[in-house]
Amino acid sequence: MKKELLAQPLGEVYASGNRLYLILGIDDDCLMPTVRLRRLKDGNEFDAAGAALYRTERGTELLWDTSKNGCFAH
Numbered sequence: 001m002k003k004e005l006l007a008q009p010l011g012e013v014y015a016s017g018n019r020l021y022l023i024l025g026i027d028d029d030c031l032m033p034t035v036r037l038r039r040l041k042d043g044n045e046f047d048a049a050g051a052a053l054y055r056t057e058r059g060t061e062l063l064w065d066t067s068k069n070g071c072f073a074h
Contacts, residue, residue, distance in 0.1 A: 013040070014053070014062035021062055035064070038073060046070035 050065030
């Protein structure tokens with residue numbers, strides 16, 4: 001897979017596996033940049049560390065190393 005830097009505008013939706021995620025915010029002021037995501041299916045929001053776009057056999061996918069600070073949006 002080819003790793004690409006995450007430099008997409010807020011409000012974009014990307015797939016990760018068979019789920020869709022909305023980009024709510026980007027924090028690149030730390031060693032491992034984080035992206036605030038919302039899973040569209042159930043409203044779960046979390047910070048994804050090390051997020052990047054990958055070109056896969058399914059197209060462009062959003063993948064990340066770890067997640068933290070999860071909660072369900074109302």
